[in-house]
Amino acid sequence: MIRNQKTVLIVDDNDEDRQTYRRYLLQDRQYTYRILQAESANLGLELCKQVQPDVILLNFVLPDMSARGFIKQLQAQINSNNRLPVVILTSQQDEKMIVDGEGYDYLLKETIDAVGLRFVVHQLIEQTRLESELDIAKQFIQAALSESEKRFRLFADNLESIIWISSPDSSQNFYINKAYETIWHRSCGSLYNHPRSWIDAVHPDDYERVLAKLEQQKHGQITNTEFRIILPDGQERWIWDRAFPIKDETGTLNYYFGIAEDITEQKLAQEQIRHLTETLEQQVMERTSQLQTANNELEAFTYTISHDLRAPLRAMQGFAEALAEDYGQLLDEVGNEYISRIISSAQRLENLIQDLLSYSRLSRTDVYLQPISLDNLMFEVITQLDADLKAKNAQVIISAPLPVVLAHRNTLAQVIANLLTNAIKFIRVGEQPQVLIWAESKTPGWIRLWVRDNGIGIKGEHYKRIFRVFERLHGIERYPGTGVGLAIVRKGVERMGGRVGVESLPGQGSSFWIELKDGSK
Structure with missing residues (x-):
């Protein structure tokens, strides 16, 4: 159990x-x-x-x-x-x-x-437990009054909560268990001799509330009251008192049965939660302000890259291409090689800037999810990449039909395009790129899309590394690229509330997967 x-x-x-x-x-x-x-x-x-x-x-x-x-x-x-x-x-x-x-x-x-949720659930469980104890105690009292007061005392004196029985006007106490001495730090005998002496310990700020409770009891009402008491040593404690009228067969109010509990620790916990909540809200406000500042700086940086950096880069590339076209025949082989390297380097830098801008936009763009047909979107992406796929003589096999997922259309299109581009890039010389695409539901409510290639594979210790910005496992001369493509995949999938991963072995190809919520429900 x-x-x-x-x-x-x-x-x-x-x-x-x-x-x-x-x-x-x-x-x-x-x-x-x-x-x-x-x-x-x-x-x-x-x-x-x-x-x-x-x-x-x-x-x-x-x-x-x-x-x-x-x-x-x-x-x-x-x-x-x-x-x-x-x-x-x-x-x-x-x-x-x-x-x-x-x-x-x-x-x-x-x-x-x-x-907060667990705290309220705990309180309700505890309240139910106490009310259950109270119900048991009330039933036991009815039996004890007619059969055995001794049994009732044995039961009540072993409870941590105070059990009390008094007249409706509180002028006489019929019973008080030993928990009163533990909580109030006063003797039960003093309460029998002076039935209202317990009120002397009530905090001055709560005194009127307690008097109102006693007035309600005179009229046979159920009362539920929280108040503070001050112990002889000056310590303050919080009390939760519930009182219930006990009537005879004719409906005459005979006495009150009550239960009182020390809830100081709960009150301290509530105060701590309140303080933590206020602190957290302040931290969130500060963090939001910091993020806004960072976003503004990022916007400025993005503008600089888009305009101030790309303009001279394009000019450099254009002049180099013009130089090759107009004066290439006047240069020797080394000179033409230098021009070719300038053009190639400029193009790589242009691609890198474009990928960085795409990565930056993923962090700032509002992402609204809607049902997206993977079949339709996959067809569009493959059509867009048709020239690249033909240039590589790549074979793409899709296990149709593909399901519907909850996603942001443009973001998901970019993610799929990057996965396909990656799949045909890292291939051994002389081999035809082969890409297999399929989907499955491994977890209820989620769709996992797989993109498998026949490339060079990845060692297990590099699985996380390849999804970071600028992380490359191979030289740019052998496998060109910016080192940002898979980082865009990870960022895009996470913005859509999904997950990303890879399964691979060196020399045996790689199987990349993304997981998004099922959009068919």
């Missing part, structure tokens, strides 16, 4: 949100979770017939009913009007509606993070 395992039901029509909450919970070190998911309220209700969740994460707006409707139907389904272990997930505009309506915990979807 798994220790501390809890069952959590996530009812949300947004699959991405459900998976996010699932991932947050599975990172929990305090509990292990059995996580059930439902994309609709009706499916969630069906799951509740099969298992009793410890916590239900419930989206406020569902396709088939509201959160309130779900709660009412579930209460009817389990034949109970008790408060359910539900945390409502809502957007900002729903916040006031929930606060003024049902008394359930809620989280704003826009601000949910792993720490």
Whole structure:
């Protein structure tokens, strides 16, 4: 049996949100979770017939009913009007509606993070546990009053929470367990002699709140109050007190049963989370400002490259070509070789600048994902590369049909073009480039596109290196290129929320793959 395992039901029509909450919970070190998911309220209700969740994460707006409707139907389904272990997930505009309506915990979807979600789930589990203890205690009291007060005392005195029984007006205490002495640092005897002496420890700023609670109890209301107390040594502690009216068969209010717990550590944790959140928000603002500055500098640098650097480069290349055409016959073989090298070097630098600009644009361009047919896009890319493929006498085999993925069209086209160009580049002399393209779904919801070549292969220790800018494994004379092509592939795939990788052995070709979300659903 798994220790501390809890069952959590996530009812949300947004699959991405459900998976996010699932991932947050599975990172929990305090509990292990059995996580059930439902994309609709009706499916969630069906799951509740099969298992009793410890916590239900419930989206406020569902396709088939509201959160309130779900709660009412579930209460009817389990034949109970008790408060359910539900945390409502809502957007900002729903916040006031929930606060003024049902008394359930809620989280704003826009601000949910792993720490906050787990903290609320922990609190709800703990609250449910305490309420369960409370229910057990209430049932036990009914039996103890008629059968054995001794058994009740044995049970209550072993609880860490304070169990108390008093008259509705708090003028008489019928029972208080030993936890009072541990938390209040005062004797139970003093409370029996002076029933309201516990109020003397209440923090002055919370005194009126406690008096309001006592006034409500006179009228038979259930109370739920948090307040601070000051111990004899001056230390402050936070208390969470719940009180429930106990009535006889005629409905007459006889006494109050309550449970009080020291929640100081929880309050400190809440304050720490609040402080960390504020610190994180400040860091995000500072980082955003830094990124904006960096982007502005990058824009200026890109402009310089595009205009100030490329213009003289093109002039140099143009003059060299004119020199070769008009005066080449006057130069000897060495002179013509020098001119050829100037033209070739200028072209390589032009290609490098173009690749760097493409790489830079990937970091700054807004990427909007939409369903893209790999069949159609592959045809377009191969058509664009037709001249290069024919020049290499390359054979490209596509295992059709290819599926639909979620991607940015222009970015994905550039990624595929770079993979194909790479596949026909690193080929042994005298061999015909052969490229095989296919797709598969190795992980549910994801499509993996493979591009396999018959090239020279790559050693395993270089797998990560080849996706970095300017990383080359071979000399430029043997295999021309800028060293940016695969870096563009990695950057482009990551901007589309995907992954990239390679499988290869020296001398046995390489199989590059990119993985993107399935666009058919």
